[in-house]
Amino acid sequence: MPAAVASPLTTAGSRNPLPRASRDAAWVRWTLTAVALVFLAFFLALPLAAVFAEGLRRGVAAYFASFRDTDALAAIRLTLLTAAIAVPANAVFGVAAAWAIAKFPFRGKSLLITLIDLPFAVSPVIAGLVYVLIFGANGWFGSWLIDHDVRIIFAVPGIIIATTFVTFPFVARELIPLMQAQGNDEEYAAATLGASGWQTFWRVTLPNIKWGLLYGIILCNARAMGEFGAVSVVSGHIRGETDTLPLHVEILYNEYNFVGSFAVASLLTLLALVTLVLKTIVEWRHAASRSAST
Amino acid sequence: MATARTRRSALPGFGITLGFTLAYLGLIVLIPLSATFIRAAGMDWGSFWAAVTSPRVLAAYRLSFGASLAAGAVNMVFGLIVAWVLTRYPFPGRRVVDALVDLPFALPTAVAGIALTSIYAPNGWIGRWLAPLGFPVAFTRLGVFVALTFIGLPFVVRTLQPVIQELQPEMEESAASLGATRWQTFRRVLLPELVPPLLTGFALAFARALGEYGSVVFISGNMPMRTEIVPLLIITKLEQYDYSGATAIAVVMLVSSFLLLLLINLLQKWSRRFQAV
Numbered sequence: 001m002p003a004a005v006a007s008p009l010t011t012a013g014s015r016n017p018l019p020r021a022s023r024d025a026a027w028v029r030w031t032l033t034a035v036a037l038v039f040l041a042f043f044l045a046l047p048l049a050a051v052f053a054e055g056l057r058r059g060v061a062a063y064f065a066s067f068r069d070t071d072a073l074a075a076i077r078l079t080l081l082t083a084a085i086a087v088p089a090n091a092v093f094g095v096a097a098a099w100a101i102a103k104f105p106f107r108g109k110s111l112l113i114t115l116i117d118l119p120f121a122v123s124p125v126i127a128g129l130v131y132v133l134i135f136g137a138n139g140w141f142g143s144w145l146i147d148h149d150v151r152i153i154f155a156v157p158g159i160i161i162a163t164t165f166v167t168f169p170f171v172a173r174e175l176i177p178l179m180q181a182q183g184n185d186e187e188y189a190a191a192t193l194g195a196s197g198w199q200t201f202w203r204v205t206l207p208n209i210k211w212g213l214l215y216g217i218i219l220c221n222a223r224a225m226g227e228f229g230a231v232s233v234v235s236g237h238i239r240g241e242t243d244t245l246p247l248h249v250e251i252l253y254n255e256y257n258f259v260g261s262f263a264v265a266s267l268l269t270l271l272a273l274v275t276l277v278l279k280t281i282v283e284w285r286h287a288a289s290r291s292a293s294t
Numbered sequence: 295m296a297t298a299r300t301r302r303s304a305l306p307g308f309g310i311t312l313g314f315t316l317a318y319l320g321l322i323v324l325i326p327l328s329a330t331f332i333r334a335a336g337m338d339w340g341s342f343w344a345a346v347t348s349p350r351v352l353a354a355y356r357l358s359f360g361a362s363l364a365a366g367a368v369n370m371v372f373g374l375i376v377a378w379v380l381t382r383y384p385f386p387g388r389r390v391v392d393a394l395v396d397l398p399f400a401l402p403t404a405v406a407g408i409a410l411t412s413i414y415a416p417n418g419w420i421g422r423w424l425a426p427l428g429f430p431v432a433f434t435r436l437g438v439f440v441a442l443t444f445i446g447l448p449f450v451v452r453t454l455q456p457v458i459q460e461l462q463p464e465m466e467e468s469a470a471s472l473g474a475t476r477w478q479t480f481r482r483v484l485l486p487e488l489v490p491p492l493l494t495g496f497a498l499a500f501a502r503a504l505g506e507y508g509s510v511v512f513i514s515g516n517m518p519m520r521t522e523i524v525p526l527l528i529i530t531k532l533e534q535y536d537y538s539g540a541t542a543i544a545v546v547m548l549v550s551s552f553l554l555l556l557l558i559n560l561l562q563k564w565s566r567r568f569q570a571v
Contacts, residue, residue, distance in 0.1 A: 008452075018382065019463045021470040021479075028476070029383050036379040037391070039372045043444050044397050046419065047409035054412050093318045100311040112315070114559065118323055121551045123505025125525035126544045130326040132532065133333050133541065140329065165322055187305050197306035219399075226402025228508035233529060246404040246508070253408050253512065262412075265405040272400035279400075280393045 007174055008283050009212055051269045055262035066263035074240040075248040075264070078156065082244060083224040086164040091217055094171025099205075102179030103187065113176060119168040127165045128233025131158055154236030159244060162230040167223045171216035178212040179205075211286040215279065222275040226268055327548070334545045337538055345542035350518055351527060355546075357435060358524040362503035365442035366450075366496045373450025373495060374488070380451070381458040395451050398444055403508025410441055411512040433515030438523060441509040446499030453495035454488065457565075461487060490565035497561060501554040505547065 024032075056063050066072060097116060101109055119127065134140045135152040145152060152158045186208065190200040206213075228246040235242040237251065245268055252261035334342060345351070379385075380392050398406065414421040414431035424431055431437050461484060469479040507525040514521040522530075524547055531540035 008456075019467060021467040022382075022463045024382070024476060032375055033379050033383055033385060036372070036376045040376065040391060040394065042420070043447060044394050046413055047401075047406060047444070048397065050409045050412050050419065051405060054409075093315065096311040096318075097315040099307060100315050103305050104308045104312075106308075106312070112319075114555070115319060115324065118327070118555075121501060121505075121555045122327070123507065123525050123528075123544075123547055123551070125505070125507050125528050126330070126547060129528060129532065129540060129544050130329050133329040133537065134326055136537075138537065161322070165326070168322055184305065191304045200305070201307075222400050226400075226405070228402060228404040229506075229525065232507070233532065246402045249402075249404050249408065250512075258412075261408060265402075265408060268402045268405050272397065272402070272405075275400045276393050276396055279396065280389070 007177065007212075007215070009174065009178060009215055009286050048269065051262055051266050054258060055266045057262075058259045062259050063263050063266075066260040067267075069260070071240045071243065072248060072260075072264060075243045075245045076267075078159070078243065079225050079245040081156070082160050082163050083221055085160050086167055086224045087217060087221050089164055090167055090220055091171045091213070093168075094173075094175050094216055095209075095213065097172045098175035098179045098209075099201075101176050102182075103184055116172050116176075117169050119165055124166055124227065124229030125233055127230040128162050131162055131165075131234055153234050154238070155242060158234035159231050159242060162234045163224050163227050166227050166230050167220045170220035170223065171213065174212045174216035174219075175209055178209055182208055211282055211289065215282045215286070218275055218278050218282065222272060225271060330541050330544050330548060333538070333541045337542065341538070342542050345539045346546050350522070351524075351543060353519045354522050354524045354527045357438060357520075357522065358504055361435060361438040361442050361523075362446075362500050364439050365446050365503055366500040368439075368443050369446045369450045369499050370492055370496050373447060374454060374492060376447075377451045377454035377458055381455055396448050398446075398448050403445070403506065404512075406444060406509040407441065407512035410444060410509065411437075414440060414513065432513050433517075433521065435514075435521055437513035437515070438510055438521060441513050442503040442506060445506050445509055446503050449498040449502065450492070450495035453491045453498065457488060457491045490561060494558060494561045494565055497554060497558045501551060501558070504550065504554075 055066075097112075100106075101113065132139060132153055135145060135158065136142055137146065137153070139153075152161070186204050187200050190204045195203065226246055227244075228250075231244055232247060232250070235244070235247055237243065237247060239251065243251065245264060249261050249265045249268070252258075252264065337345075376395065380388060380395070411418075411432050413419050414424070414437060416422065416425045416430065416432070418432070421430070421432055429436065431440055465483050466479055469483045470476075474482070505525060507523075507529075510523055511526055514523060514526075516522055516526055524543060528540045528543050528547075531537075531543065
């Protein structure tokens with residue numbers, strides 16, 4: 001999600017029962033609720049149901065057979081590998097960036113925060129394009145890479161780098177406002193008591209930011225596993241080799257193998273649903289730990 | 295207050311974390327993005343201009359900007375209703391519905407694309423009712439609009455929700471005690487407060503829709519001049535090894551995105567000032 005949708009972790013407020021003047025008439029309530037639910041049913045629930053209905057159209061056996069295909073298994077492996085590299089890299093970056101930005105005053109801070117959000121404002125297709133311009137056959141390093149027989153574009157490294165680009169801001173933009181709001185008092189206290197920098201981070205800072213960090217990692221992972229546009233540009237679509245799960249969905253779909261395509265898509269849909277559940281749990285936990293500490 | 299240069303913090307790690315942040319940001323984001331501008335700067339003005347103003351490219355701009363505007367506008371209306379209902383009216387299952395609003399963020403765009411296509415295809419769950427009425431959705435511009443509406447919805451809802459939550463009940467009480475009807479209170483007292491976040495949500499949804507690729511390419515049919523969006527055109531140019539053409543279009547899109555980002559930042563500043571008062 002791009003720049004600037006405020007995270008629920010930093011905007012959670014208290015809910016009191018509404019006073020009478022703020023209550024709407026019953027017919028207004030019912031009408032608006034019905035409109036909202038019908039709209040959401042059409043736009044959210046129906047696509048969700050369609051994925052499973054189409055995947056199961058030829059029965060359960062055909063559905064599960066879609067996952068025994070070696071290309072599908074290779075796609076699952078590549079998607080897991082990509083997330084296993086891109087997510088930790090961006091998590092470490094997020095923590096480092098948040099530490100520098102939240103704990104110290106320096107010039108150009110708001111510019112730096114804007115630049116960190118930049119990948120959210122860039123079309124995923126352009127995110128793929130920039131790496132083609134750098135590492136592609138007639139890009140900046142193209143001839144050097146060919147001479148040394150290193151493949152980045154139309155190979156796994158390109159997929160990982162492009163995924164890192166599109167998931168770049170997720171952890172940082174959760175942690176920066178959270179750590180800014182928490183302030184430095186606890187870290188100063190730890191330093192006064194003789195803790196080293198590492199001890200302060202592991203014992204004081206990390207426990208304070210763990211829910212925010214987890215939240216950022218969950219969102220980052222969902223996007224890393226589901227990214228389509230950027231990966232599509234750099235992958236080259238080689239079955240069994242540079243095919244991630246979302247790209248495999250597209251390949252099967254374009255071959256009119258709809259059951260297979262929707263079966264693989266249902267796997268990604270389950271991932272999305274698990275993401276939403278985990279995200280909601282983390283929001284509740286975070287709200288609980290905040291109200292406990294104040 | 296001492297300046298950054300003279301004050302030494304009691305906490306360690308400033309140099310290394312800031313250094314790492316800048317290096318990583320530079321390597322992954324800034325240097326690669328600058329590659330498009332450097333490549334475009336290598337083109338002469340005439341061929342750049344020709345690449346970004348050919349009839350096919352202009353048709354793609356019109357579709358991308360037009361459908362994104364329309365989807366953003368629809369999301370402003372329904373997003374406001376959804377955000378209002380989810381914040382103000384308790385109903386059974388509200389938390390589930392609330393969590394589901396983020397589905398377009400969490401669902402991979404390719405999955406959204408094929409799911410929407412199957413629903414709105416002429417034999418799909420909705421398509422079979424709309425097609426006989428003369429509204430074929432899949433493989434038309436309407437399909438692009440539907441996909442972009444799906445993608446943009448959470449931006450408007452999530453920007454509005456915290457603001458609706460923080461509305462002071464006293465304002466509504468005083469309006470009511472001065473004799474305003476509920477509708478007048480909404481129009482004159484509440485809506486002005488909601489305009490900045492509505493515009494912010496609209497701009498966010500619009501910015502996302504402009505660059506959106508995965509959810510659109512399946513449902514749009516991708517006919518040049520008719521249902522071809524700008525990101526798809528960039529990919530088409532790349533596949534034809536027309537790197538300069540692809541880069542030129544990308545530069546136009548990047549500049550539009552940066553201007554939007556600037557606008558969003560200004561809107562949010564405005565929004566916050568509103569809330570502080």
